Amino acid sequence: MPKVTKKELKRESLLNQGVTMLMGQGYHGTGLQEILNAANIPKGSFYNYFGSKENFGAEVIQHYIDPFITQLAAHLQQSETDALSAIRRYFGELIVELEKNEFKGGCLLGNLMGEIGDSSEICRKSLQFAVGRYRDLLQSGLAKAQQQGTVRSDKTTEEMADLLINTWQGALLRMKIEKSSVPAKQCCKNLLEDFFKP
């Protein structure tokens, strides 16, 4: 595989810092300069990597969801675990991470949907694409679980995946203001261990 250039390293550093800071302070609450300071990149250089802050935001969104998709896919690919258990384990791991992080941040997708979902068309589309990618993977996991007989068959897996994602998003918002992982745990218990069961 081709060697990663210095430019690509810097670009990725910007994206990583962008994820961290937009999660903590939101899109408009975070100035470019703060991100550039953290990534040690001068202002003028930023525009070699990204056309604008808005374009940068759209790419931060994709950069954010990538590891979640990788992690969920890895769970689903484990052949010795049934799909529903894989999904439960995946969310279990997320909850452990959120507790470690003292309930801060939540989900960047949810945060930005709320903040700039109406005001940035570029970011709205990036969010829609990211949520779609994530939801499609969850849906394929639920479909597998249906085949394995561990999930109810009278509801479409699209609808169940949507419900799961929406409830999870709402639970993470509650988590932030109540500083507790109880909402996230209840989401998993009520849907994955109750409502979705045959």
Add this chain to the structure above:
Amino acid sequence: MPKVTKKELKRESLLNQGVTMLMGQGYHGTGLQEILNAANIPKGSFYNYFGSKENFGAEVIQHYIDPFITQLAAHLQQSETDALSAIRRYFGELIVELEKNEFKGGCLLGNLMGEIGDSSEICRKSLQFAVGRYRDLLQSGLAKAQQQGTVRSDKTTEEMADLLINTWQGALLRMKIEKSSVPAKQCCKNLLEDFFKP
């Protein structure tokens, strides 16, 4: 009842404009000047009504939830309707309003939880209080419905109210980026007409 003073009128106008603009553009995406222009109030006067932008934000949050609580309470007080039907009708009305508004804005509580839930302690507490008020009212409605035998009794009404609010919040975020009320409708269908049923 005492006559409403001019000062109170101006204060309420600021809060109304604040709700509208924070919904559309978020907290940090909306400057005070924009709100003051819309309310026709000079910059210096703002500080007669509110100690800071942050305090203003916290009061906008309470001002935002008040009519929802009033509307839901009115539904629940109608003696000729059972509680579950009242809740369904309430959410049905919200969906109609959201469709009329072309799926913009969503829920200010959800938006601000995501954007400033970690960065403003004053607003976090206001959000927590507002969500608590709303949830408690929903919980009392679900408790009534349990008494009437229209809602399952093997789950606490606190937990069901939490699940309903969290899923609704997540559904409204999806609504914004997909410009569709389907997520909100699915939330009601799956929870109020399925999962919560005895």
Add this chain to the structure above:
DNA sequence: GCTTATAATATGACCGGTCGTATTAATGCG
């Protein structure tokens, strides 16, 4: 391979503007 010219890339000072808040001035009322 070295030197020079050219092209590409990187950069930080600067721009015009707005920010939230503090200070000062003006106005209204008893």
Add this chain to the structure above:
DNA sequence: CGCATTAATACGACCGGTCATATTATAAGC
């Protein structure tokens, strides 16, 4: 006229983005 209230103005900081310039990379000729 004095005090309270309201409003105008000022302030220091920061915003996203631009651009003239500096630096680095590449190409061409010998």
